[in-house]
Amino acid sequence: MTIVQPLARSANLALWDRLQRLPFGSWLFTRALCWKAPYFRTVHPLLRELRPGLCRVSAPNRRGVRNHLGTYHAIASCNMAELAGGMMTDATIPATHRWIPVGMNVEYKAKATTAVTAIARLDPIPEFGDDPTELIVPVDVLDADGKAFVTARITMHVSRKR
Template identity: 45%
Template sequence: MSQVLSLWRTATTVPVVGASVGKRVFSLAFAQKAPYFATIRPRFTVLEPNRAELVIPKRRGVHNHIGTVHAIALCNGLEAAMGALAEATIPADKRWIPKGMEVAYTAKATSDITCIAETDPEQWASDDPDLPVRVTGVRDDGTVVVEGVIRLWVTPKS
């Protein structure tokens, strides 16, 4: 099991602090590993192999000029979700690096945004190093505000 997945499971199952506090602790620790992620203050809600979800709180620090969540903040959230998914899912004998992102903005981000990253188990077993991760950002009312693919380059560890 990866360190990220192990930390998630530990943080969210400690009876003394409870899952809610554990998720906060994990989210803070994850954002410190890649400090740029801290700019969106991600709150992870789901982390398991092939799926990760986090919430970007709608606050002034991530607003654009019209008061909605900025497009780059959305991309930052999608990349954080993808990174957590990749770390939780990748086989121990492989490594990954992002190689591209394609997104479409489909609606205004007028609330907190849930960023979701998903893969299928077969993708990680393939010999093809190009691995597309499906990413979506969703408003509180269920409206998709951003969707796309983040492409990973997955290769054997040397």
């Protein structure tokens, strides 16, 4: 197996870095992301931080994401986890590779009645070779007090681009 080192950053990470120099750059990036993947728009996310090995996304607790109990809906939490995990994966893998989520295990630990933040983190960052691999991405969805009310482990299939 040949080990591939990232020669170039992903297009998304390069765009993120460029837009960070502008006022409202994070907002612009998030709007573009939600244009490309419209389902994420349902939680009204805002990317706060993106770099290899880390993505942090926040969202308000608004009526459209509440369940019948008035708390942040479980599936909205999964949406936040997938957004953070996907963007972190995209920023982490070499530009010569691609990824797709193939599974997600989720634990609902508590109720949240506040705005939320999803944090996907890989430490250490693995090396990617020519052979396809399954990358497990841990994501915590936190309430405003920093308590993880949902944890997810997203399995990403990572392979070389054709």
